[in-house]
Amino acid sequence: MDDRMKKRIFCLILTCLMLLSALPALAPSARAASYMSNKTEIPVDLEVSGAEALCQTADGYVWIAQYSGLTRYDASGFQSYKDFEYDGQTYPIINARSLAAEDNTLYIATSEHVFVYADNRFSPLVMDPGVVVDILLDARADLLYISTQDRGGQIYDIAAGTKRTIPGTEGKSVRDIALGEGSGEYFYQTEEGVFDSAGKEILRNPRILEIYSHGAVLYMAEDSGVIYRYDMARGAMLSELIIPDQVNQMLYSDDNQILFAACEKNGIYCVDLSGDQPVITLAGDLENKSQLVDLMIDYEGNLWVASHYIGASGVSIITRNALSELLYDDPVWQALNAPPAFDRNVYALEKYGDILYIAAATRIYRYDLVQNAILPDNVIMQTIDDYAAAKTAEGRAQGDNNYTFAYAPKDVEIFRDKIYFAVSGIGLVEYDPQSESVRLYDLDYITGHIAKTVGDPDLSLTNSVRCMRSFDDYLALGYARGVMRFDGTDFSVMHVGSNVLYINKTQDGKLLFDRSQGLFVVDDGFSSAEEIPTEKGITGNRLKFLVDGDTLYYTLNSRLFRLNTADPAAGSEEITIPYIKGSIVELAKIRCGEGGAEEKYVIGSQSQLYIADSLDGERLDDYVSYDATNGLQPIIANTSGYYDEAEQKYYLQSTNGIFVYDFNTTRDVPPPVKIALSSVDLDGTHCHGETIHLTKDVYRVAFNLSILGFRPNNGYTIYSKLDGIDDAFVDNPDENRSISYTNLSGGSYDFHVYVTDEYGQESNHIRIHLEKDKKVYEQWWFWVLIALVAAAAVFLATSLFVRYKTRQSLKRQLEYKNITLEAIQAIARTIDAKDEYTNGHSIRVGAYSKIIAENLGMSSDEVDNIYYIALLHDIGKIAIPDSILNKPGRLTDEEFAVMKSHTTRGAAILKGISTIPHIIEGAKSHHEKYDGSGYPEGLSGENIPFVARIICCADCFDAMASKRVYKAPFTLDVITSEFQRCAGTQFDPKIARVVIDLIAAGKLLPYAAENTVLGSDGKTHRIVRGEGAASEQKD
Structure with a gap:
């Protein structure tokens, strides 16, 4: 047998084997739902197209490695990093090739270096390891594997900060490294093939471009598209996977049991490994489908794709839709013209049994819901x-050959x-x-x-x-x-x-139809049509209407109206639908939930879908909405969609097939969204960290929030609070992602923020502590000092004021006192002037009483009072007749009795004076004697008022020291003897003793300034004491 025949036989056998291997895949009549049937690709519009690698840190940020540098993405904006400063040196982040992350620590490999980003700052990690092509993190062993083009594979111990080269790879090109099952175990790929960490050859194949491990399987992709599988636990090769494209990157999804293969030309192939046999499908016609180099699944379950093809966006997010595309990869449907093609327009559908009957633009299809396929026969x-x-x-037979x-x-x-x-x-x-x-x-x-x-x-x-x-x-x-x-x-x-345009039923089962001019109801006998009054002030097509009890809802272009058919004369009410675009072409009421307990309203415009809880109000409030970001294609207005109440699925006809809204799966709540603070801005300067220090001059503090939700959503609500400023959490709209405060006082503050999604789920809570320096006037000691200064100032001012007022008061008091004294002295002189024998007596008694009181230890006020009292002690003599008062001879008993009454009469005269204490007692009792033999009441000892006992001594001293017509003045010795003799009988012994001591000390002397005598001419003369001798002066 020649070589040519051998080759023919070999090719025949090989063809038979391939056909036999394909038979199991052709056997099943049912077709699995495509991974992409309920997914949408959302391109990420990078500032510079082309991407090399993707990674997500635990805080939710997505990092994109590009030739132009490193980009951080937070679902709404980008932050680019071209270089960084470290220890006074600038390091460029150019030609970023690979990324790896553990928690919030990011490892960045450029073509020349490996950097690390942690705690919001970059730093160099491995410098000059060679020409880096990839890095891989083994978080279990805290090791970083570095694949280089010229220096082999390198293992960097993160904790120890040491680096070693994989044995046998020195000076070689290591294209890729994959982790083994155990900690510290790995596989690496060189130009010869794939080896394990012990150097054992796993697969000798120089065409291997990518290796990847998941679970117990090592995947090795050849440039032809063949993926070799190796069971790491058993050490044996498994069956191969054939991908019709060059595989650049692989990623396994545990949730879907799908191995994603990012390819060079056609996009992503999905290898469904959930069944006995792998099922390989292409993930649709992606915008980013050429030169795919990396894949990533984020915390929300979205699949990210990176392409370094220049001209495309570079990165796409493939996210789950609320709607799934029923005919997505059906071979019959895919054989139609590419969308948007007319023959893909679906106008109506209806379910009978397990078959969907589909009226499309050019054909009628039957779709088997069990086999998930269009039936060919x-x-x-x-x-x-x-x-x-x-x-x-027939037409052509009549002569029209083109008919x-x-x-x-x-x-x-x-x-x-x-x-x-x-x-x-x-x-x-x-x-x-x-x-x-x-x-x-x-x-x-x-x-x-x-x-x-x-x-x-x-x-x-x-x-x-x-x-x-x-x-x-x-x-x-x-x-x-x-x-x-x-x-x-x-x-x-x-x-x-x-x-x-559309037909439906009234509440009582009559035929109701619409045309562009209005709505009409046909009578039971089908003999006439009566128009229902609708809004006439607005032109447009009434494309849809809904009968809901007595309420009729109808549409006019993009507007929705409500009419009470029980009272049509009341007119129509408009229901505002937020953000609606295009005419309303879908309007239905359905039941869903367990046992059909919930009612929902379905409203579809040509580009949007609303699922509402109620249509009662003036505005649609409680609803969820979907659009092209959820995979929705333009809805066709011909008829209403079909709702399968048993399955709780709503089928919508569109310009590109059929889209299904599953009320069961859409109830699956996605993970709560993550948030992060991209920065805290202090007057425009970016700061990071959980504790932020503010200088005393900082005016504006802005907290810049990143909401890291990458799936389509209906918006978030932001709740924030700054302790000490906000009493409670303040809700902010989704658009307000920068929350600012101005002119904060110095001190400590805690800022709190979290977000809720449309399901009411709370995100992670963020707390940032602020410490602001206090200005001088905000320091405690400043206010203590101010308080002390203020207190001192108040004290000084008060003291000065009090002193001034006191002086004024004392001055006034002195003036009042002088006036009082002069008035009393004038009264006293008046009294004395009536008695020509004792003129000046009251003044002198006042002066003697004052001296005695001072030496008795009395206060100045008491001394002054005694002086005033003594001046007026004889005021009662005013009431004594002059004949008695000035009688030159001895008084009779009757006259003496009148004379003694001057004490009681004086008390009566002074009865109305309350400003001078004891003044009545002084006038009334100054003739009482210590032994009780005095008058007017015969008081004795301590029962005699103290002031009266003083005046008694002063009165007697004056009487003895004064000259009378019937006697000469007593000498001081005589007076002293009299006080000694009469102490205890007439005088208070204690006071008498003071008087004696005063006389002896020369402090109590006869008061000559007021001494007077009755002259031989019958007139009163004042004795004036001159220098050395006394002389007389006529008054």
């Missing part, structure tokens, strides 16, 4: 195609367990799923089976059917000029003058 389309071919032949019969499926409805299709150009197509038979009700049949006409319709247009609705006894059809009823055999036709 379609007797409906075979019948329609045969009919169309016959009609085409082609045209038809267009428009709607589908179930009536009496049969499936009916409204096919414009044909009429009505009936399909019996039991017998799988098809019947056409074309124009000839319709015009030949007319049961009733209303309004002289043009029957030639009755095959232009647009919409349908099944009733108990008939199938209602809307056509180009009116409505029809089909009872299974015959047609009734009502002319209304224009195209009927």
